[in-house]
Amino acid sequence: MSDPDLAIADGFAIEPGLRERKRLATRRAILMAAITVVRERGLEAATVDEIARIADVSPRTFFNYFSSKEEAIVGDGPELPGEEAQEAFVRDRSPILPAIAALFATVITPALHDQEIILARRAITKEYPEIGGRRWASIHRFEGQLTELVARRLADEDPALAADPRALTSRARLIAFITISAMRHAWLDWMDDPGERRGLLEHLDDSIRMLPEVLRPSGPR
Amino acid sequence: MSDPDLAIADGFAIEPGLRERKRLATRRAILMAAITVVRERGLEAATVDEIARIADVSPRTFFNYFSSKEEAIVGDGPELPGEEAQEAFVRDRSPILPAIAALFATVITPALHDQEIILARRAITKEYPEIGGRRWASIHRFEGQLTELVARRLADEDPALAADPRALTSRARLIAFITISAMRHAWLDWMDDPGERRGLLEHLDDSIRMLPEVLRPSGPR
DNA sequence: TGCAATATTGCACACTGTGCAACAATAGGA
DNA sequence: TCCTATTGTTGCACAGTGTGCAATATTGCA
Numbered sequence: 001m002s003d004p005d006l007a008i009a010d011g012f013a014i015e016p017g018l019r020e021r022k023r024l025a026t027r028r029a030i031l032m033a034a035i036t037v038v039r040e041r042g043l044e045a046a047t048v049d050e051i052a053r054i055a056d057v058s059p060r061t062f063f064n065y066f067s068s069k070e071e072a073i074v075g076d077g078p079e080l081p082g083e084e085a086q087e088a089f090v091r092d093r094s095p096i097l098p099a100i101a102a103l104f105a106t107v108i109t110p111a112l113h114d115q116e117i118i119l120a121r122r123a124i125t126k127e128y129p130e131i132g133g134r135r136w137a138s139i140h141r142f143e144g145q146l147t148e149l150v151a152r153r154l155a156d157e158d159p160a161l162a163a164d165p166r167a168l169t170s171r172a173r174l175i176a177f178i179t180i181s182a183m184r185h186a187w188l189d190w191m192d193d194p195g196e197r198r199g200l201l202e203h204l205d206d207s208i209r210m211l212p213e214v215l216r217p218s219g220p221r
Numbered sequence: 222m223s224d225p226d227l228a229i230a231d232g233f234a235i236e237p238g239l240r241e242r243k244r245l246a247t248r249r250a251i252l253m254a255a256i257t258v259v260r261e262r263g264l265e266a267a268t269v270d271e272i273a274r275i276a277d278v279s280p281r282t283f284f285n286y287f288s289s290k291e292e293a294i295v296g297d298g299p300e301l302p303g304e305e306a307q308e309a310f311v312r313d314r315s316p317i318l319p320a321i322a323a324l325f326a327t328v329i330t331p332a333l334h335d336q337e338i339i340l341a342r343r344a345i346t347k348e349y350p351e352i353g354g355r356r357w358a359s360i361h362r363f364e365g366q367l368t369e370l371v372a373r374r375l376a377d378e379d380p381a382l383a384a385d386p387r388a389l390t391s392r393a394r395l396i397a398f399i400t401i402s403a404m405r406h407a408w409l410d411w412m413d414d415p416g417e418r419r420g421l422l423e424h425l426d427d428s429i430r431m432l433p434e435v436l437r438p439s440g441p442r
Numbered sequence: 443t444g445c446a447a448t449a450t451t452g453c454a455c456a457c458t459g460t461g462c463a464a465c466a467a468t469a470g471g472a
Numbered sequence: 473t474c475c476t477a478t479t480g481t482t483g484c485a486c487a488g489t490g491t492g493c494a495a496t497a498t499t500g501c502a
Contacts, residue, residue, distance in 0.1 A: 019468060019479070026480090047457065058482050063459065097436065129361060136357040140350060166413060174406045174428065174435055181398035189391050207395065214395055215318065215433050240448075240499055247449095268488065279451050284490065 027065050030055040034072040035120045043128045046073065070134035075121060077138020080145050081106045090153045100150070100179045101208045105201050112200065126191055139180070146176040182207040248286050251276040255293040256341045264349045267294065291355035296342060298359020301366050302327045311374045321371070321400045322429045326422050333421065347412055360401070367397040403428040 016024075033055035037046045048069055052059040066072040080086060085106060092099050112118055125131060151172035155162035162168060186204040190196075193203070254276035258267045269290055273280040287293040301307060306327060313320050333339055346352060372393035376383035383389060407425040411417075414424070 017469070022468090023480080048459085049457085059458095060460095060483070061481055064480075067459085069458070130358060132361065133354055133357050136354050137351060140353065169413070170406070170410050171431070171435065173409060174402070174431055177402035177406055178399060178432070178435065181395070181402045185391070185395045185398055188394060192387060192390070210392070210395055211399070212433075212436050214392065214399065215436055238500070243499090244449085269490085270488085281452070281491095282450055285449075288490085290489075 026055075026057060026061075030057060030062060030065050031072055031117065034069070035117065035124065038073055038124050038128070039120060043131065068134050070131060073121075073124060074131055074135060075117075077135060078104075078107060078111075078142045080142075080149060086149055089149065090156050092153070093157065096150070096153070096175065097179060097182075097208050097211065100146075100175075101182070101204055104179075104183055104204060108200060108204075122191055143176055143180060146180065147173045150175050178211065179208075182211060247276075247278060247282075251278060251283055251286050252293055252338065255290070256338065256345065259294055259345050259349070260341060264352065289355050291352060294342075294345060295352055295356060296338075298356060299325075299328055299332075299363045301363075301370060307370055310370065311377050313374070314378065317371070317374070317396065318400060318403075318429050318432065321367075321396070322403070322425055325400075325404055325425060329421060329425075343412055364397055364401060367401065368394045371396050399432065400429075403432060 030051065034046065034051045037051055037054055046069070048062050049059050051069070051072065052062045055062070062072070081103060085103065089099060089103055147169070151168050154168055154172055154175075161171070183204065186200060186207040189207065190198075190200045190203045198206075251272065255267065255272045258272055258275055267290070269283050270280050272290070272293065273283045276283070283293070302324060306324065310320060310324055368390070372389050375389055375393055375396075382392070404425065407421060407428040410428065411419075411421045411424045419427075
């Protein structure tokens with residue numbers, strides 16, 4: 001059960017063999033089946049057995065591709081970009097909030113590739129917010145990773161802070177929480193944007209820019 | 222299956238009968254059993270059957286008191302204070318962030334009553350962060366309630382904003398997200414505070430005060 | 443005491459998720 | 473083309489969560 005992405009990870013675009021192509025097709029079939037069942041017959045009807053039946057695989061095979069039902073329906077959690085981008089972020093000295101927003105943008109852009117899946121999932125999470133349960137694990141993991149990354153940058157730009165691990169972690173954690181909040185805020189505004197007049201990344205810019213404004217003690221005026 | 226808290230909800234402290242006292246005792250027995258099993262034998266061993274066995278009730282009865290295993294181990298989610306406090310908050314015109322922090326304080330203070338349970342749960346969530354899964358539902362619900370409340374206040378203090386529901390919701394949501402982030406940040410700093418030199422509420426003040434500082438475009442300096 | 447309300451329990455059931463071993467399909471060289 | 477190692481698929485048994493329901497036990501109250 002090798003990761004087919006590894007075939008292109010080293011820069012050579014190896015034509016995937018029959019095995020990899022079948023694997024990707026199966027994964028997609030299960031994923032589409034999950035989304036389809038939820039959209040057409042509701043979250044109640046979306047049991048693993050039913051999804052597997054629609055995808056034409058055995059229920060056992062379902063779990064070879066997704067570790068939980070929610071993962072198939074709602075997708076994987078966010079991931080940090082590769083090492084090089086992380087290093088650049090650590091050494092960067094521009095304002096940190098927009099820098100993190102840019103980091104998010106590089107992560108989101110490829111994920112937005114498959115419009116059909118993205119839009120279906122958007123509709124599903126809007127109709128069934130309770131599906132987010134299993135997502136907690138991945139968001140929590142992402143919070144930890146981002147905190148770590150921000151801490152590296154803070155330590156890099158302020159050695160005095162690096163000498164106080166507790167203060168460093170505390171500050172990094174707050175920045176990570178705030179930016180993830182902005183990300184979620186942008187996502188929700190995007191979901192509420194009826195004509196989709198602005199893209200997700202534009203909403204993210206809006207949210208980041210709204211932050212200092214909202215925090216002014218005197219309130220917006 | 223009436224809520225025993227209702228007996229005092231209207232201001233009259235009715236002496237609870239044998240039924241209510243037994244009910245509270247059973248609830249507590251299950252709760253303590255859950256915490257004890259996790260602490261002594263790990264999260265793996267903490268099955269519903271085992272917890273029920275320790276609490277000396279049937280597994281079925283466990284689910285009469287808690288809707289899930291996690292709820293027994295980690296406790297209920299946060300709740301907004303009563304109507305009067307909410308109304309006062311809506312009409313209040315002091316800076317909104319400290320005002321929300323004060324709101325949190327009124328909610329947290331009674332919840333901090335039972336030191337034994339609080340400390341045990343603190344240790345458990347520290348050792349097993351993955352337990353938070355089921356908590357997502359309650360945090361999500363709380364986010365929605367707080368957003369609604371903040372929106373009422375924003376509409377009350379700025380009629381122009383009230384006329385634009387989307388902008389109103391967007392702003393209220395961001396404020397709710399940020400303050401909940403600050404709350405979670407304070408909770409984590411509190412968990413990391415070894416000698417417990419500062420209480421949870423003091424950490425909350427710290428977090429709220431740290432917000433504008435962190436957001437300054439030039440960064441901390 | 444006796445009746446109404448409520449709590450506890452056992453039981454059957456649907457569902458998620460995992461380990462394991464048998465079986466099927468593919469890759470890649472002889 | 474055939475052979476074999478590797479990898480993918482499936483069925484099966486199992487442990488666990490959570491729910492509905494009906495029988496039984498307990499409590500409140502007249």
